[in-house]
Amino acid sequence: MAHQFKGSGAKAIVILANFCAKLEQIITDTDIETVIVTQLRDLQKPGKRLLLNLGAKYLKKMVPAYNLPASADFNVAIKSPNSYNKDAAYGTADDVALILYTGGTTGTAKGAMLSHNNLIANMMQLRARCLLVIEDRVENIVAPLPLYHSYAFLLHCLVMPYAGNHNILIANPRDLDFLLGLLKKTVVTGFVGIHTLYLALLRHPDIASVDFSKLKFSGVGGMAMTRSVAEEWERVTACEIIEGYGLTECSPVITVNIPGAIKLGTVGPVVPETEIRIVDDEGVDVPKGEKGELWVRGPQVMLGYWQQQQATAATITADGWLKTGDYVQIDEDDYLSIVDRKKDMILVSGFNVFPNEIEGWVSRHPDVLECAVIGVESERTGESVKLFVVSSGGDIAEEELIAHCKKGLAAYKIPREIIFVANLPKSNIGKILRRELREI
Template sequence: MVFYSTRRPTEIPVTGVVDFIFENRNRIPDNKRLLIDASSNDTLTFGQIKQQTLQFAAGLQDHCQFNRGDVMAIFAPNMMDYSIPFLGALAAGGTVTTANPAYTARELLHQLSLSSAKVIVCTVGNAPVALEAANQAGISPSNVFVFGKTASPLGPRPYSQVLLGGRQLEKPMAIHNPLDEVSVMCFSSGTTSMPKGVMTTHSNITSNILQLDAMLYPFIKSPSDHLLATLPFFHIYGLVVVMFMALYWGNPLVVMSSFDLVQFCETIQKHKIKFASVVPPILVLLAKQDLASKYDLSSLQTLMSGAAPLTTELTEEVMARFPQVTVIQGYGLTETSPVLTVSPHEIVRHGTSGMLLPNITAKIVNEEGKEVGVGERGELWVKGPNIMKGYIKNPKATAECIDFEGYFHTGDVAIIDKDGFVSIVDRIKELIKYKGFQVPPAELEGLMLASPMIADCAVIGVYDKEQATEIPCAYVVLKPDYAASDETAKVIQKFVADQVVNYKQVRIVRFAKEIPRSAAGKILRRILRDEANKLATKAKL
């Protein structure tokens, strides 16, 4: 059975992302402040965004010999002007890859190498990591720039001083085939290898903007409604649902560099924020922390949650504490640019991920490979204009998840009810979702097996209800010369922490005599998860 969106199909533009934004369908005045720094109150108007984008594009061409098809990496937290280098690289005919600013040099090098990046824009704070990775990737130090107004002591200068103020393109370079040309490469963690680069085309982005517009714009009451950016722009959720939607709608976007509960509440109070995209752990804080009640959050009307499952109970807790707020939920993946479902304005059904966006069809396929119908569970397969082109330099992985009909196999188990609401009920993939970030067990296991203490290991996700997230938990078999102890566990945790970004760190270490495996040697994670659940149940008794 094929499930169809109940929404009227939207016409997908055949154009590049920058041309699409500059087309200005919502008639945004050039002098309207669109981007606001939550800390400094610095701003950028729509006119300034357009001008600086075209200056940046020309600067890339003149100073970095940046050509059509070249790749620029942004290695930074949220910045008020994040969109300038992003759109500027696209306007120059290139592609952008966005990297987590907390990456180690090892992690960044993998992304730079796989994407073949030629230019990096980072911050003064993480310039040492950027330069170390750039050196190993063969990127010239002169092609490394920083945000802000101050040069790094190590050499990189602000992009605003080097790339802006000179020549300016008359218009963005034409995107000849938006359906095929790649606009951005975010990285999606795999279960058996290092993260894979997802090739997202220009049409993938523009189509998802319009698909989201059809579902979310009714939640926006006025062009003057202020939106809040606290989710990271390096993640496609923050990039598309937050940054691009604000630029398309023309609603002022107040940008936080990272999440902090005090600043989050202060910003809502100060700027009268109406709409914010969040993840479940933020909702936990709003529901349970007394701090939130000390601020005037009465302007807040809608919170959209994504990146991880949201329970009905947590939704109701938040809405009971803030009666004027509607909490909605969406679902998607990096490979789907990213949104597939979201709650419609006219009816919000808590505990579900909403309904299929326009132009999307879906199938539910059971373990026998048969399509099933309404109310039956199985893997969710989806098809639409927002499905990625594929994984960079990995045709095998692409072929494994996109079939001959064009359906992307999500790896998530879902149920679609008679009204078209989608509920995600399980995950086939082994990925751990820690506070909205993907943690690949195989990567951590590979690192841990390099420790002289560890004979064997397995990593699983253990759900923590209090934090509304999974926690990376390692089961470890020690070599004979080492004894299980709290101190040994801390040594193992530090061994991993020294090599990975914060969200990938192992939070729990449990010692085992052996790791359960199949006859073929595959780790039987379900057995470990069952054991972890039993331990959690006993701890509550």
């Protein structure tokens, strides 16, 4: 919060009371002047609103005590005759609509300036792909990802409302009992998540009691999806997973698999009106099928990073190509496969090793629930592979995992160190934080 508030120069905030105690700790170090506090049930009828808000605060202890003397109540603010400016100036479609911060999983989060045109273009690009499987005004889409995540924001705040469809917001997707309870009693036609959420649901004992007969859309993005989880989800729900790829800097969608023509292990072809290049470290295009960094150009590419001209110049070329920092491959049908983040590549004896490949193979072991790979310094090979494993419940011997790796990985990709952990560090949306593993 502090980094984004300071960096953006925000003057006002609308905040849920649950988080006001955190705001109190940092507000004096920001430019925030106006604080409007809302509660979970503020849009309910007055009597019900009061009862439920008091219950959340005093019975469920969901609202820590805070002191923000200058704050205003949400319902009071919207009823005030001076609560908005009727003479507000309107700019152009190329003006900044919002500053959306990157996830910061590989470094400090940066504010991507997205224009109205960026967002509208990407909304229509994703909608074109969605219309192949969903209809307007009839869908119930489960929305478990926080709406500050670029993918969730685009889909649930733009694409689905534009289509007149219904989003079912899940405040805490980590509460799997609640989520599965909702799925049992609600007719759901669409579900959107990331790999770790799908995995957690599939491992829950109640998944078999959910009726997925109306489910026709399962979307995934944000991190790599393993083939085994995608196949198991389709077996359990009879609904194939549609994997896509994007970046906050691209509003965010770049590619999406085509419903009915899905290729597992890929993120699909680019969405309409999008150009791509796959280049080597010198910026030269590589032949089709070879690995290289993905560059993107299209109407969804951001204006730049907020107040970071050097970072913008390093990311967007003079002729409009955005360097994604992701290594990819493209096949004969123009479907992209994500190899890994450029920053996460491991150099072993001069060979490029990508964590995603190793993680994908290790996760096939029946006793592995989750895993993650990083590179560590090695006097002999420059870098070596270090593997972190979360067991699915049984005991796994290190020798057993090494033997499993030898069946599907080249010798220089075999982990030289294996650490068994109770869980892996994750971001707020469930992405594994490799940078924190480097501190273990």
